[in-house]
Amino acid sequence: MYKIIDTHSHLFVSEFDENRAEVMCRAREAGIARVVMPNIDAASIAPMLQVCAEYPDYCFPTIGLHPTEVKEDYRQVLASMKALLDASAAGKTSHAPFVAVGEVGLDFYWDTTYKQEQLAALEEQIAWALEYDLPIVIHSREAFAELYALFLHYKATPLRGVFHSFTGTADEAQALLEFPGFVLGVNGVVTFKKSTLPEALSKVPLSRLVVETDSPYLAPTPYRGKRNESAYVVRVVEKLAEIYQCPVELIAEQTYSNSCNLFFKKGL
Numbered sequence: 609m610y611k612i613i614d615t616h617s618h619l620f621v622s623e624f625d626e627n628r629a630e631v632m633c634r635a636r637e638a639g640i641a642r643v644v645m646p647n648i649d650a651a652s653i654a655p656m657l658q659v660c661a662e663y664p665d666y667c668f669p670t671i672g673l674h675p676t677e678v679k680e681d682y683r684q685v686l687a688s689m690k691a692l693l694d695a696s697a698a699g700k701t702s703h704a705p706f707v708a709v710g711e712v713g714l715d716f717y718w719d720t721t722y723k724q725e726q727l728a729a730l731e732e733q734i735a736w737a738l739e740y741d742l743p744i745v746i747h748s749r750e751a752f753a754e755l756y757a758l759f760l761h762y763k764a765t766p767l768r769g770v771f772h773s774f775t776g777t778a779d780e781a782q783a784l785l786e787f788p789g790f791v792l793g794v795n796g797v798v799t800f801k802k803s804t805l806p807e808a809l810s811k812v813p814l815s816r817l818v819v820e821t822d823s824p825y826l827a828p829t830p831y832r833g834k835r836n837e838s839a840y841v842v843r844v845v846e847k848l849a850e851i852y853q854c855p856v857e858l859i860a861e862q863t864y865s866n867s868c869n870l871f872f873k874k875g876l
Contacts (some may be wrong), residue, residue: 609639610639610856610857610860610861610864611639611641611860611861611864612638612639612640612641612819612841612842612845612860612863612864613640613641613642613643613644613818613819613863613864613867613868613871614635614640614642614643614644614819614820614821614823614838614841615644615770615793615818615819615820615867615870615871616644616646616711616745616770616772616773616793616795616820616821616822617643617644617645617820617821617822617823617837617838618645618646618648618822618823618824618825619631619632619643619645619659619667619823619837619838620645620652620655620656620658620659620660621652621655621824623824623835624823624824624837628659631837631838631839632663632666632838634837634838634839635837635838635839636666637839638838638839638841638842639842639860640838640839640841641864642666642667642668642867642872643663643666643667643668643838644668644670644707644708644745644867644871645659645660645667645668645669645670646670646672646708646710646711646745646772647669647670647671647672647674647689647710647711648674648677648711649673649674649677649685650673650685650688650689653671653689653692656669657669657703657704660703660704661703661704664704667704668704668707668871668872669703669704669706669707670706670707670708670709670710670711670745671689671692671693671696671706671709671710672689672708672709672710672711672712672733672744672745673685673686673689673712673729673733674711674712674713674715674747675712675713675714675715675726675729675730675747676715676718676719678722678725678726678729679722679725680722680725682722682725682728682729686729686732686733690736692706693706693709693736693740697740706742707742707743707871707872708737708742708743708744708745708769708871709733709734709736709737709740709742709743709744709745709769710743710744710745710746710747710769710772711745711746711747711772712729712730712733712744712745712746712747713730713746713747713748713751713755713772714726714727714730714747714748714749714751714754714755714758715747715748715749715750715751716749716750716751716754717749717750727754727758730758731758734762734767737767737768737769738762738765738766738767741766743768743769743770743789743870743871744767744768744769744770745769745770745772746769746770746771746772746790747772747773748771752776752780756783756784759787762787763786763787766789767787767789768789768790768870769789769790769791769870770790770791770792770793770818770870771784771790771791771792771793772793772820772822773793773795773797773820773822773826774792774793774794774805774808775797775803775805776808777804777808778807778808778809778810778811780808781808781809781811781812782811782812785812785816790816791816791817791818791866791870792809792812792816792817792818793817793818793819793820794809794817794818794819794820794844794848795819795820795821795822795826795828795841795844796821796822796826796827796828796829796831796832796836796840796843796844797826798828798844798847798848798851799828799829799832799843799844799847800828800829800832801829806847806851809848809851810851814852814858814859814862814863814866815862815866816866817848817862817863817866818863818866818867818870819841819844819845819848819863819867820841820844821836821837821838821840821841821844822836823835823836823837823838823840824836824837827840828840828843828844828847829843830843831843845859845860845863848863
């Protein structure tokens with residue numbers, strides 16, 4: 609059986625409280641070797657760390673403030689998160705170390721009230737990633753131009769990470785690949801009947817891709833509309849094999865290697 613890393617899964621949320629153990633079992637049976645769990649806000653830190661403690665060396669936490677959660681008090685929230693990150697980096701916590709800064713980014717889809725605050729929060733969290741040599745997990749929705757312009761300032765830095773849930777055009781994919789330390793995160797959207805992702809990925813090297821679920825959201829075909837879970841990332845791998853016209857094993861092996869190099873280069 610091939611090994612796969614689900615690089616973005618929120619298995620700690622309440623949607624999984626009734627049968628999380630079964631979900632984890634199905635993931636292992638499907639070949640999912642590790643699961644990266646991005647944080648969302650202050651309230652989600654404790655449940656995320658609890659699940660990571662229950663599944664050591666399998667579930668790995670990140671920390672960051674999701675752009676839609678950036679409000680008037682974002683500076684205080686970031687300060688509390690930075691304190692946790694500092695303690696984690698110093699080995700002064702009992703939980704597993706954070707393997708990335710995230711999920712952070714820009715989201716102007718629903719509301720632009722806190723647009724400037726989102727930009728400021730993202731820059732602060734980029735500074736964390738650079739300070740601790742951690743990858744950064746980037747969420748972007750209706751904000752490509754602003755994100756690209758901001759990232760140009762970091763092009764010559766060691767900043768690395770993943771543009772999570774990439775659903776952009778071929779031109780946007782090529783623009784994001786200008787940032788050498790970054791990969792594109794591909795999830796169930798690529799399996800949707802009307803998805804334009806297959807065309808957008810046509811010129812993206814396999815060395816620049818990782819796979820994810822974004823559980824419990826964006827379940828792939830044939831599970832679309834249902835609760836997503838880590839085991840379903842296999843469907844994403846299978847679709848990529850179809851797009852790249854190569855064996856499923858090759859996609860699994862390459863994305864596994866890409867994920868390890870990004871999140872686990874320190875040997876976790």
